[in-house]
Amino acid sequence: MGRQRLPKRANAPLSRLKCCHYVIISFVTCFAGFSAFSVSYYASSTYLRETLSHFFSAGPLEIEYAASLRDLFEFYKSKNFPGKVNSINIDYYLKYNDFDYRIPQSVTYTSAIYNDNIEILFRLPQKTAISAILIIFHSCRHTAHDWFYTYERQRIIGAAIDLGYACLVFQATNNSTRCWSNKADIHENKDVKMVFKGLDGFYKEYPNLALLPIFTFGSSSGGLFSSIFVTNQRYRIHGQALFISIIHPEILYTRVKANKYPSTVWIRVCRT
Ligand SMILES: *[C@@H]1O[C@H](CO)[C@@H](O)[C@H](O)[C@H]1NC(C)=O
Numbered sequence: 001m002g003r004q005r006l007p008k009r010a011n012a013p014l015s016r017l018k019c020c021h022y023v024i025i026s027f028v029t030c031f032a033g034f035s036a037f038s039v040s041y042y043a044s045s046t047y048l049r050e051t052l053s054h055f056f057s058a059g060p061l062e063i064e065y066a067a068s069l070r071d072l073f074e075f076y077k078s079k080n081f082p083g084k085v086n087s088i089n090i091d092y093y094l095k096y097n098d099f100d101y102r103i104p105q106s107v108t109y110t111s112a113i114y115n116d117n118i119e120i121l122f123r124l125p126q127k128t129a130i131s132a133i134l135i136i137f138h139s140c141r142h143t144a145h146d147w148f149y150t151y152e153r154q155r156i157i158g159a160a161i162d163l164g165y166a167c168l169v170f171q172a173t174n175n176s177t178r179c180w181s182n183k184a185d186i187h188e189n190k191d192v193k194m195v196f197k198g199l200d201g202f203y204k205e206y207p208n209l210a211l212l213p214i215f216t217f218g219s220s221s222g223g224l225f226s227s228i229f230v231t232n233q234r235y236r237i238h239g240q241a242l243f244i245s246i247i248h249p250e251i252l253y254t255r256v257k258a259n260k261y262p263s264t265v266w267i268r269v270c271r272t
Protein backbone atom coordinates (compact mmCIF):
# COMPACT_ATOMS: atom_id res chain seq x y z
CA MET A 1 0.00 0.00 0.00
CA GLY A 2 2.84 2.32 1.07
CA ARG A 3 4.76 1.58 -2.17
CA GLN A 4 1.76 2.15 -4.29
CA ARG A 5 1.10 5.51 -2.73
CA LEU A 6 4.69 6.73 -3.09
CA PRO A 7 4.96 6.79 -6.91
CA LYS A 8 1.54 8.36 -7.11
CA ARG A 9 2.67 11.16 -4.86
CA ALA A 10 5.91 11.62 -6.84
CA ASN A 11 4.02 11.78 -10.18
CA ALA A 12 1.21 14.04 -9.03
CA PRO A 13 2.89 17.46 -9.73
CA LEU A 14 4.00 16.20 -13.14
CA SER A 15 0.49 15.16 -14.18
CA ARG A 16 -0.91 18.43 -12.85
CA LEU A 17 1.60 20.27 -15.03
CA LYS A 18 0.55 18.20 -18.06
CA CYS A 19 -3.06 18.85 -17.30
CA CYS A 20 -2.32 22.57 -17.09
CA HIS A 21 -0.57 22.42 -20.44
CA TYR A 22 -3.55 20.73 -22.04
CA VAL A 23 -5.90 23.37 -20.65
CA ILE A 24 -3.69 26.22 -21.82
CA ILE A 25 -3.15 24.69 -25.26
CA SER A 26 -6.84 23.97 -25.78
CA PHE A 27 -7.70 27.46 -24.57
CA VAL A 28 -5.18 29.05 -26.96
CA THR A 29 -6.41 26.84 -29.80
CA CYS A 30 -10.03 27.78 -29.11
CA PHE A 31 -9.14 31.45 -28.88
CA ALA A 32 -7.09 31.38 -32.09
CA GLY A 33 -9.85 29.47 -33.86
CA PHE A 34 -12.50 31.87 -32.67
CA SER A 35 -10.41 34.90 -33.67
CA ALA A 36 -9.71 33.47 -37.10
CA PHE A 37 -13.39 32.67 -37.53
CA SER A 38 -14.42 36.20 -36.40
CA VAL A 39 -11.93 37.92 -38.67
CA SER A 40 -12.87 35.87 -41.72
CA TYR A 41 -16.60 36.20 -40.96
CA TYR A 42 -16.30 39.95 -40.56
CA ALA A 43 -14.22 40.28 -43.72
CA SER A 44 -16.49 38.12 -45.79
CA SER A 45 -19.69 39.79 -44.54
CA THR A 46 -18.30 43.25 -45.28
CA TYR A 47 -17.32 42.09 -48.69
CA LEU A 48 -20.76 40.55 -49.13
CA ARG A 49 -22.49 43.74 -48.06
CA GLU A 50 -20.39 45.88 -50.32
CA THR A 51 -21.03 43.61 -53.25
CA LEU A 52 -24.77 43.53 -52.57
CA SER A 53 -25.00 47.25 -52.02
CA HIS A 54 -23.19 47.75 -55.29
CA PHE A 55 -26.01 45.90 -57.05
CA PHE A 56 -28.82 47.42 -54.98
CA SER A 57 -27.43 50.87 -54.46
CA ALA A 58 -30.88 52.49 -54.21
CA GLY A 59 -32.33 49.57 -52.24
CA PRO A 60 -33.08 49.14 -48.56
CA LEU A 61 -29.48 48.15 -47.83
CA GLU A 62 -28.66 51.85 -47.80
CA ILE A 63 -30.75 52.18 -44.67
CA GLU A 64 -28.31 49.87 -42.88
CA TYR A 65 -25.55 52.21 -43.85
CA ALA A 66 -27.34 55.35 -42.68
CA ALA A 67 -24.83 57.00 -40.40
CA SER A 68 -27.42 59.04 -38.57
CA LEU A 69 -31.07 59.90 -38.29
CA ARG A 70 -30.42 62.75 -40.67
CA ASP A 71 -29.30 60.33 -43.39
CA LEU A 72 -32.36 58.20 -42.76
CA PHE A 73 -34.52 61.27 -43.13
CA GLU A 74 -32.85 62.10 -46.44
CA PHE A 75 -33.47 58.57 -47.62
CA TYR A 76 -37.17 58.71 -46.90
CA LYS A 77 -37.68 62.29 -48.01
CA SER A 78 -40.18 62.44 -50.80
CA LYS A 79 -38.63 63.54 -54.01
CA ASN A 80 -40.51 63.41 -57.26
CA PHE A 81 -43.18 60.90 -56.26
CA PRO A 82 -46.09 60.57 -58.75
CA GLY A 83 -48.61 62.65 -56.73
CA LYS A 84 -46.21 65.57 -56.56
CA VAL A 85 -45.43 65.40 -60.26
CA ASN A 86 -49.19 65.30 -61.04
CA SER A 87 -49.90 68.25 -58.83
CA ILE A 88 -47.10 70.27 -60.41
CA ASN A 89 -48.50 69.42 -63.84
CA ILE A 90 -51.98 70.56 -62.82
CA ASP A 91 -50.70 73.67 -61.07
CA TYR A 92 -48.68 74.50 -64.12
CA TYR A 93 -51.83 75.94 -65.66
CA LEU A 94 -52.71 78.04 -62.61
CA LYS A 95 -52.04 81.70 -63.09
CA TYR A 96 -51.48 84.35 -60.49
CA ASN A 97 -52.02 88.03 -61.15
CA ASP A 98 -48.91 89.22 -59.44
CA PHE A 99 -46.27 86.92 -60.82
CA ASP A 100 -45.77 83.97 -63.06
CA TYR A 101 -43.89 81.32 -61.11
CA ARG A 102 -42.87 79.70 -64.39
CA ILE A 103 -40.73 82.79 -64.85
CA PRO A 104 -38.56 82.75 -61.71
CA GLN A 105 -37.44 86.36 -62.24
CA SER A 106 -41.05 87.48 -61.74
CA VAL A 107 -41.22 86.01 -58.21
CA THR A 108 -39.43 88.90 -56.59
CA TYR A 109 -39.38 89.88 -52.93
CA THR A 110 -37.82 92.38 -50.60
CA SER A 111 -35.31 91.33 -47.97
CA ALA A 112 -35.17 93.81 -45.12
CA ILE A 113 -33.16 93.70 -41.92
CA TYR A 114 -34.78 95.20 -38.86
CA ASN A 115 -33.81 95.61 -35.20
CA ASP A 116 -31.06 93.28 -34.01
CA ASN A 117 -30.38 91.71 -37.36
CA ILE A 118 -33.88 90.31 -37.91
CA GLU A 119 -34.49 89.56 -41.53
CA ILE A 120 -37.95 89.55 -43.08
CA LEU A 121 -38.49 88.46 -46.65
CA PHE A 122 -41.68 90.00 -47.94
CA ARG A 123 -43.74 90.69 -50.98
CA LEU A 124 -46.55 93.19 -51.04
CA PRO A 125 -49.33 92.69 -53.62
CA GLN A 126 -48.59 94.83 -56.63
CA LYS A 127 -51.75 94.37 -58.68
CA THR A 128 -54.27 93.92 -55.87
CA ALA A 129 -55.17 96.30 -53.05
CA ILE A 130 -53.52 95.19 -49.81
CA SER A 131 -56.22 94.02 -47.42
CA ALA A 132 -54.33 92.00 -44.80
CA ILE A 133 -50.94 90.78 -43.60
CA LEU A 134 -49.98 87.12 -43.76
CA ILE A 135 -47.04 86.12 -41.58
CA ILE A 136 -45.45 82.86 -42.68
CA PHE A 137 -43.46 80.48 -40.45
CA HIS A 138 -41.45 77.83 -42.30
CA SER A 139 -41.04 74.19 -41.24
CA CYS A 140 -37.99 72.62 -39.55
CA ARG A 141 -34.80 72.46 -41.57
CA HIS A 142 -36.26 74.94 -44.03
CA THR A 143 -35.71 78.65 -44.42
CA ALA A 144 -37.62 81.81 -45.19
CA HIS A 145 -35.75 81.87 -48.48
CA ASP A 146 -37.46 78.58 -49.58
CA TRP A 147 -40.79 80.40 -49.76
CA PHE A 148 -39.74 82.18 -52.89
CA TYR A 149 -37.77 79.34 -54.45
CA THR A 150 -39.88 76.17 -54.29
CA TYR A 151 -43.00 75.54 -56.37
CA GLU A 152 -45.36 74.54 -53.56
CA ARG A 153 -44.49 77.56 -51.45
CA GLN A 154 -44.64 79.92 -54.40
CA ARG A 155 -48.22 78.68 -54.99
CA ILE A 156 -49.21 79.62 -51.45
CA ILE A 157 -47.62 83.06 -51.78
CA GLY A 158 -49.16 83.55 -55.25
CA ALA A 159 -52.67 82.65 -54.05
CA ALA A 160 -52.36 84.77 -50.89
CA ILE A 161 -51.12 87.80 -52.81
CA ASP A 162 -54.00 87.51 -55.28
CA LEU A 163 -56.34 87.67 -52.27
CA GLY A 164 -54.65 90.90 -51.13
CA TYR A 165 -52.39 89.50 -48.41
CA ALA A 166 -48.98 91.07 -47.97
CA CYS A 167 -46.74 88.06 -47.26
CA LEU A 168 -44.03 88.39 -44.62
CA VAL A 169 -41.73 85.41 -44.14
CA PHE A 170 -39.66 85.08 -40.98
CA GLN A 171 -36.68 82.86 -40.18
CA ALA A 172 -36.51 80.88 -36.91
CA THR A 173 -33.69 82.02 -34.61
CA ASN A 174 -32.15 78.57 -34.13
CA ASN A 175 -29.63 78.30 -36.94
CA SER A 176 -28.76 74.67 -36.36
CA THR A 177 -32.15 72.95 -36.11
CA ARG A 178 -33.98 75.70 -38.00
CA CYS A 179 -37.02 74.76 -35.93
CA TRP A 180 -39.21 77.22 -34.06
CA SER A 181 -39.26 77.46 -30.30
CA ASN A 182 -42.16 75.49 -28.86
CA LYS A 183 -42.24 77.18 -25.47
CA ALA A 184 -45.92 77.80 -24.76
CA ASP A 185 -45.16 80.76 -22.49
CA ILE A 186 -44.73 83.59 -24.99
CA HIS A 187 -42.61 85.58 -22.53
CA GLU A 188 -40.10 82.70 -22.54
CA ASN A 189 -40.26 82.09 -26.27
CA LYS A 190 -37.33 83.72 -28.06
CA ASP A 191 -38.88 83.35 -31.51
CA VAL A 192 -41.94 85.30 -30.35
CA LYS A 193 -39.60 88.06 -29.15
CA MET A 194 -37.76 88.00 -32.47
CA VAL A 195 -40.98 88.25 -34.52
CA PHE A 196 -42.15 91.16 -32.33
CA LYS A 197 -38.91 93.04 -33.00
CA GLY A 198 -39.11 92.32 -36.71
CA LEU A 199 -42.72 93.51 -36.89
CA ASP A 200 -41.89 96.65 -34.88
CA GLY A 201 -39.28 97.51 -37.52
CA PHE A 202 -41.55 96.59 -40.43
CA TYR A 203 -44.46 98.74 -39.22
CA LYS A 204 -42.12 101.64 -38.61
CA GLU A 205 -41.23 101.48 -42.27
CA TYR A 206 -44.81 100.79 -43.47
CA PRO A 207 -47.03 102.59 -40.93
CA ASN A 208 -49.97 102.55 -43.36
CA LEU A 209 -50.09 98.74 -43.08
CA ALA A 210 -50.34 98.76 -39.29
CA LEU A 211 -54.13 98.87 -39.24
CA LEU A 212 -54.60 95.83 -41.44
CA PRO A 213 -55.68 92.54 -39.87
CA ILE A 214 -52.89 89.99 -39.39
CA PHE A 215 -53.14 86.28 -40.18
CA THR A 216 -50.49 83.60 -39.81
CA PHE A 217 -49.57 80.50 -41.79
CA GLY A 218 -47.35 77.93 -40.12
CA SER A 219 -45.98 74.78 -41.64
CA SER A 220 -45.16 71.88 -39.29
CA SER A 221 -42.85 73.31 -36.57
CA GLY A 222 -43.90 76.74 -37.86
CA GLY A 223 -47.53 75.68 -37.31
CA LEU A 224 -46.86 74.68 -33.72
CA PHE A 225 -45.14 78.03 -33.24
CA SER A 226 -48.06 79.85 -34.88
CA SER A 227 -50.45 78.14 -32.44
CA ILE A 228 -48.44 79.80 -29.65
CA PHE A 229 -47.78 83.12 -31.36
CA VAL A 230 -51.48 83.82 -31.97
CA THR A 231 -52.03 84.10 -28.20
CA ASN A 232 -49.91 87.26 -28.00
CA GLN A 233 -51.50 90.52 -26.93
CA ARG A 234 -49.17 92.83 -28.80
CA TYR A 235 -50.01 92.03 -32.41
CA ARG A 236 -53.54 90.71 -32.52
CA ILE A 237 -53.89 87.77 -34.88
CA HIS A 238 -57.24 87.36 -36.63
CA GLY A 239 -56.78 83.80 -37.80
CA GLN A 240 -54.24 81.15 -38.62
CA ALA A 241 -53.70 78.26 -41.01
CA LEU A 242 -51.78 75.28 -39.64
CA PHE A 243 -50.22 73.04 -42.22
CA ILE A 244 -49.47 69.49 -40.98
CA SER A 245 -49.37 70.66 -37.42
CA ILE A 246 -51.23 70.76 -34.14
CA ILE A 247 -52.13 73.39 -31.59
CA HIS A 248 -49.64 73.26 -28.72
CA PRO A 249 -51.38 71.06 -26.08
CA GLU A 250 -50.86 73.64 -23.32
CA ILE A 251 -52.47 76.33 -25.47
CA LEU A 252 -55.27 73.93 -26.35
CA TYR A 253 -56.16 73.43 -22.70
CA THR A 254 -55.72 76.99 -21.53
CA ARG A 255 -56.89 79.11 -24.47
CA VAL A 256 -58.91 77.08 -26.94
CA LYS A 257 -61.11 75.43 -24.32
CA ALA A 258 -61.68 78.85 -22.72
CA ASN A 259 -62.81 80.12 -26.12
CA LYS A 260 -60.05 82.72 -26.30
CA TYR A 261 -58.47 81.74 -29.53
CA PRO A 262 -58.49 83.01 -33.12
CA SER A 263 -60.12 81.10 -35.99
CA THR A 264 -57.93 78.21 -37.07
CA VAL A 265 -57.79 76.22 -40.27
CA TRP A 266 -55.98 72.89 -40.45
CA ILE A 267 -54.45 71.56 -43.60
CA ARG A 268 -53.37 67.98 -43.22
CA VAL A 269 -52.04 65.28 -45.44
CA CYS A 270 -54.41 62.37 -46.00
CA ARG A 271 -53.67 58.87 -47.09
CA THR A 272 -55.59 57.99 -50.22
C1 LIG B 1 -31.04 74.98 -31.17
O1 LIG B 1 -31.87 73.92 -30.77
C2 LIG B 1 -31.19 72.83 -30.21
C3 LIG B 1 -32.20 71.72 -29.98
O2 LIG B 1 -33.34 72.19 -29.31
C4 LIG B 1 -30.50 73.29 -28.95
O3 LIG B 1 -29.77 72.22 -28.39
C5 LIG B 1 -29.55 74.43 -29.29
O4 LIG B 1 -28.97 74.93 -28.12
C6 LIG B 1 -30.28 75.54 -30.01
N1 LIG B 1 -29.35 76.55 -30.45
C7 LIG B 1 -29.52 77.84 -30.19
C8 LIG B 1 -28.47 78.75 -30.76
O5 LIG B 1 -30.45 78.26 -29.55
Ligand SMILES: *[C@@H]1O[C@H](CO)[C@@H](O)[C@H](O)[C@H]1NC(C)=O
Pocket residue numbers: 117173174175
Ligand atom coordinates in the same frame (compact mmCIF):
# COMPACT_ATOMS: atom_id res chain seq x y z
C1 LIG C 1 -27.99 82.87 -37.36
O1 LIG C 1 -27.38 83.20 -38.59
C2 LIG C 1 -27.59 84.53 -38.97
C3 LIG C 1 -27.02 84.71 -40.36
O2 LIG C 1 -25.99 83.81 -40.62
C4 LIG C 1 -26.93 85.46 -37.96
O3 LIG C 1 -27.15 86.79 -38.32
C5 LIG C 1 -27.56 85.21 -36.60
O4 LIG C 1 -26.93 85.98 -35.62
C6 LIG C 1 -27.46 83.75 -36.23
N1 LIG C 1 -28.22 83.52 -35.03
C7 LIG C 1 -27.78 82.84 -34.01
C8 LIG C 1 -28.70 82.70 -32.85
O5 LIG C 1 -26.68 82.33 -34.00
